[in-house]
Amino acid sequence: MTSAAVNLHTFLDAIRFIGSNWHLLLDKAAQQLELAGAALGLAMAVVLPLGIALGHLRRGSTVAIAGSIAGRALPVLVLIAAFLTVFGIGFVNNMIALAVLASGPILINSYEGVAHVETNVVDAARASGMTAGEVLRRVELPLALPLLAAGVRVAAVTVVATAPIAAIAGGGGLGDIIVNQAGYGFDGVLGASICAMALSVFAYGVLTVLERAVTPAGLRRLAELEKGNRRRETVPVANIT
Amino acid sequence: MILAATGSGPVIPHYGTGSRCVVENHAFCSSWVSAHWGDTLQPALVQHVELTGIAVGIGFAIAFSAALLAYRRRWLSGPIEGISALLYTIPSLALFQILVPFTGITTTTVEVALVAYTLVMLFPNFVTGLNSVPADALDVARAMGFTRRQTLLRVELPLALPAIVAGLRVAVVSTVSLATVAAFLLPKGLGYPIFLALKEPSPFRTEIYAAGALAVGLALAADLLLVAARRVLAPWAHRGVA
Numbered sequence: 001m002t003s004a005a006v007n008l009h010t011f012l013d014a015i016r017f018i019g020s021n022w023h024l025l026l027d028k029a030a031q032q033l034e035l036a037g038a039a040l041g042l043a044m045a046v047v048l049p050l051g052i053a054l055g056h057l058r059r060g061s062t063v064a065i066a067g068s069i070a071g072r073a074l075p076v077l078v079l080i081a082a083f084l085t086v087f088g089i090g091f092v093n094n095m096i097a098l099a100v101l102a103s104g105p106i107l108i109n110s111y112e113g114v115a116h117v118e119t120n121v122v123d124a125a126r127a128s129g130m131t132a133g134e135v136l137r138r139v140e141l142p143l144a145l146p147l148l149a150a151g152v153r154v155a156a157v158t159v160v161a162t163a164p165i166a167a168i169a170g171g172g173g174l175g176d177i178i179v180n181q182a183g184y185g186f187d188g189v190l191g192a193s194i195c196a197m198a199l200s201v202f203a204y205g206v207l208t209v210l211e212r213a214v215t216p217a218g219l220r221r222l223a224e225l226e227k228g229n230r231r232r233e234t235v236p237v238a239n240i241t
Numbered sequence: 242m243i244l245a246a247t248g249s250g251p252v253i254p255h256y257g258t259g260s261r262c263v264v265e266n267h268a269f270c271s272s273w274v275s276a277h278w279g280d281t282l283q284p285a286l287v288q289h290v291e292l293t294g295i296a297v298g299i300g301f302a303i304a305f306s307a308a309l310l311a312y313r314r315r316w317l318s319g320p321i322e323g324i325s326a327l328l329y330t331i332p333s334l335a336l337f338q339i340l341v342p343f344t345g346i347t348t349t350t351v352e353v354a355l356v357a358y359t360l361v362m363l364f365p366n367f368v369t370g371l372n373s374v375p376a377d378a379l380d381v382a383r384a385m386g387f388t389r390r391q392t393l394l395r396v397e398l399p400l401a402l403p404a405i406v407a408g409l410r411v412a413v414v415s416t417v418s419l420a421t422v423a424a425f426l427l428p429k430g431l432g433y434p435i436f437l438a439l440k441e442p443s444p445f446r447t448e449i450y451a452a453g454a455l456a457v458g459l460a461l462a463a464d465l466l467l468v469a470a471r472r473v474l475a476p477w478a479h480r481g482v483a
Contacts, residue, residue, distance in 0.1 A: 010342040072411070073460040075418035078453035081435045085446045161332040165422060168439055178334050179425060190342070193335035204330040 014190035025174070025195050032173030032199065035091065035166060036159045039098030043155060047103045048110055055114025055144070056136050064111035071104020076162045084169045094171035101162060102155035109151025113144030146215045153207040160203045164196050174199070263447065270447040281434055286455050289430040292420040296352055297413055300359030308367030318368050325360035333422045351423040355416055362412040370404025371397055399475065406471040410464050417460040431456045
């Protein structure tokens, strides 16, 4: 048998597994989304206000940058394992580990988004008599929204994609099947992997659409204008050769 | 066995007997680290450096070629960025298994997945770096009679260097982190000691902390090395492109 045929058979078996176990897979997928949602919620509740406050005060860029680098440098397996020794096996451990992972992009984007609103715009708002709170609510936050939303999207995609690893610490989810070849066979492992991939791609799609939806219409128009400008500018560059 | 005689259950069966600290699974046993540096931690660290280095190296070659192509044919950059972003969303645990029918339970499988994940961090940075070369600089190069190749090597690439290094930094740090997941497929890298420690009836703390610290330390060391490299190669770009 050629290797291509072997591959096809393996995948057909995996799809057969999905067909006959869709109830179990749906349960596990829901478990995984629940864990990811809780982790993302926790990260947003803690880090979003922090990033926005630092951005509004325009200080603490070192904190924001260091936080985002630390979030990226800490491998999730290390986090889950280390928290396991503190919180024990189960939901809380995994939720906190994944929340730490989600904090990096949310922190840096909320900080950058608010801090990099043009000073002219902020000054104009102040000159027109807005209080600090109004400047934040009506000027800085709407202008920062695209970057904020992008940070949350990156965090959400990362968390959904990483959640299967939580299975090693009793986190449930599709990872339960992926790490248990003895129990489910390779058909099950591959089937659950395909489902986990589909779930992540689906989450990515939904979040990308949501991100576009929350971007204020004016900003969207501005982005399109800038795109057009850039295209015009690039013409001479391309001709230089 | 000595452990059975003392009455306390062995916490880490796969290492046999150990000191009291190890048997009682204290927070951190430096004696264990020095005793098992040579047979456990050091090999895992070396494997981890290999896994990361190969992945970032191949990822760099692919992303760099793709960026040069997208620099000339601009319409390509959107689709390439979209595909690499989509690849990045696939859970590593799942991608390893999905590749197994093609490449088996091998290092190749791990590397293919890790390379795929680097693209989303490298390609957009490379393209941004090339596109941010000022038109003035290109005009000057043309006025000086530079060929297309000379312009690329002497003007465009040096000016894009800070963005290229910025992409590499993110890719290296993320790959060090992702490579720990390889332990679910292969007994390789710093994830493996952690994986074993978690399999114990009560997770062996020293091993988790030691291997975890090595992984974080490796990521930070690689990051510092790239910052130093940028200072040498592009001394004009000191102000951070974080």
